Amino acid sequence: MQLSRDELLHAYRQMRTIRAFEDRVHEEFSAGNIPGFVHLYAGEEASAVGFCMHLGDRDHIASTHRGHGHCIAKGCDVRAMMAEIFGKKEGLCGGKGGSMHIADLEKGMMGANGIVGGGPPLVCGAALTAKTLGTGGVAIAFVGDGGSNQGTTLESYNLAKIWNLPAIFVIEDNGYAESTASSWAVAGSQVGRAAGFGMPAHEVDGHDFFAVHAVAREVIERARQGGGPSLVHVRFTRYYGHFEGDAMTYRGKDEVPRIAAERDCLKLFRQRVIEAALLEPAELDRIDREVAQLIDRATVEAKAAPMPSEADLLTDVYVSYH
Amino acid sequence: MPKKTYRQAINEALRQEMERDPRVILMGEDVAGGMGSPGEDDAWGGPLGVTKGLMPRFGRERVLDTPISESAFIGAAVGAAATGLRPVAELMFVDFFGVCFDQIFNQAAKFRYMFGGKAVTPVVIRTMYGAGFRAASQHSQCLYPIFTHIPGLKVALPSNAYEAKGLLIQAIRDDDPVIFFEHKAMYDEEADVPDDPYTIPFGEANVTREGEDVTVIAMGRMVNFANQVADKLAKEKIGVTVVDIRTTSPLDTETILETASETGRVVVVDEAHPRCSMASDIAALVAQERFADLKAPVKMVTAPHAPVPFSPALEDLYIPSPAKIEAAVREVLAFKG
Secondary structure, three states: OOOOHHHHHHHHHHHHHHHHHHHHHHHHHHOOOOOOOOOOOOOOHHHHHHHHOOOOOOOEEEOOOOOHHHHHHOOOOHHHHHHHHOOOOOOOOOOOOOHHHOOEHHHOEOOOOOOOOOHHHHHHHHHHHHHHHOOOOOEEEEEEOOHHHOHHHHHHHHHHHHOOOOEEEEEEEOOEEOOEEHHHHOOOOHHHHHHHOOOOEEEEEOOOHHHHHHHHHHHHHHHHOOOOOEEEEEEOOOOOOOOOOOOOOOOOOOHHHHHHHHOOHHHHHHHHHHHOOOOOHHHHHHHHHHHHHHHHHHHHHHHHOOOOOHHHOOOOOOOOOO | OOEEEHHHHHHHHHHHHHHHOOOEEEEEOOOOOOOOOOOOOOOOOOOOOOOOOHHHHHOOOOEEEOOOOHHHHHHHHHHHHHOOOEEEEEEEEHHHHHHOHHHHHHHHOOHHHHOOOOOOOOOEEEEEEOOOOOOOOOOOOOOHHHHHOOOOOEEEOOOOHHHHHHHHHHHHHOOOOEEEEEEHHHOOOEEEOOOOOOOOOOOOOEEEEOOOOEEEEEOOOHHHHHHHHHHHHHOOOOOEEEEEOOEEEOOOHHHHHHHHHHHOOEEEEEOOOOOOOHHHHHHHHHHHHOHHHOOOOOEEEEOOOOOOOOOHHHHHHHOOOHHHHHHHHHHHHHOOO
16 A cells, blocks of 8 residues: 555654664763663664554554664654653653653553563553453564563463464564674574464565565554464664664674665665655655754753752652552 | 451452453463363362352453463563553462563563653552462462562552452552462461452551560461460460551551550561561561660561471471460560660
8 A cells, every 4th residue: 555645754754753863862872961771773763663653542562672763653752752861850751761761651652671572471461451442452562683582572472372462573683682693593583483373474674664564554454453463573774782882893894884875764765755756855855854953952952951859769669659 | 247268258359349340350370270171161260269250250351361471471461451451460379470570570560660650550460379288399488578679569468368358459459560469378268258348458557466565567377376376375464466567568667666666575477588578677677766665686487598398397397387476475575685
């Protein structure tokens, strides 16, 4: 099915927003302005956006430690996200979560997650809620290639299948679990693993937004219609290290610059829509400028925003506690 | 008032809450039993029959048998709670928490805080604990101190059937994650239990005996042992106050400290191992806050720092007994500073 002009513009804006957000976080982290651990999604944007474009607020996603892209694609407020990463009170989680725990349940975003493999069981639960309450919602677990080797993930395949849940497991394979190659660490194949559980599965080029978007439509529709869980193995490239500060000595010579030049998801998108005369270069340039302004404003505001105070230290441990 | 067993009281609490609120669901290994099997449906109703009859009443959609995958289904209960259901998941034996603890302490316990106060995760995890069943080292532990250690979790330990019903209904209605500890040796013990639903608030200890000489602070099954000792010593004109703390988190420090000050002689009884236990926690609390009121060092009665043994001869030595509690009470009474 052809995407409308509005959908194309939305997809490009979302991917550009993620890229600009991550590039800026990289810059600010390098300058020593951001505390803690940060894992960036740059290079992987087509996956988050390709899936989340099919979702609404009744649908849930659970993310990974590399969660900024999923948050933005699921509709989390970019300015509140930036403030959160700077540890500010106005942050999306009041400065208590940080980069690895950004969440917005009202948007169906169940959280980035500091525990590799933490998300899939939670997504089974969200899918169970959708099924039990008949909301028509689906739930997607984004899982890294590292997380695909956790028992929680494999147990969740089984549970989702035997309970026939509207759940989707998206294995985002950027080639490395920290510094260890997925080609070495993953026995068999992701698609083959799904087949072992009787789940339909697809492998898709995660640099190609249109390919991801098409596969996502199919698996999400299947889940919505009561057809049960599916798995999608998305292969792509992360441009930065596992965490910020990773010197990436394990990567091949020129690996990132070569892929960024030849297979970058934003470049490929741009090329495709311009060649097909679906969008004008000027429209895309305008989005680039608007996004740059948004990210700049978000960063300036985040830096200027007040820190949480001692009064915030012990709030929200419980709903109520006597 | 009708007599009911601990098992019946728990079953009744679950049934009444499921009738009241369609968002309450049950899940766990064999909570109905017989799923996909050629024989009877609802074959088990849980390994000790606690949930028997609930599946026929509420259907497979609300009473979900699971595969033996605690990480997946405890996590699913947590995820379902965070998205609008009020699941009661059964972790058959608390000893099995080792395979699913991440979903409890890193996920459920922390959502509210990490997400800036916007998450509500009303999950209840029912679990069996305690020694006395000749079930050996991997099916007999207490472990509630480990859960008590985690901010974000609440921990309830009902000491009889009345307590079990009221605390479980409270747990299900509570908006925070609750770990509900059921002592496996108490399922057949009876108490007066009202037919109508009722709640017992968390963090409010229950003084089950009042006496002037010694305060015994206990939890779970140990409350009954402490009561036996108090009744026996009353005949010797030794007055023993017994405090059932009911929940280890939140902990009713006020009642603990008040009753400690009243007698100045304190024994803490905890079926768990002594290190980093409720016994050591409460002993430290009393020593820190009421040192001047104490007439004797606080005495702890606990299991030893050893796994639970299998042999009946050894297990009987292992569990804190009424005789050990009595000896501790006499010891603090005899102490001359």
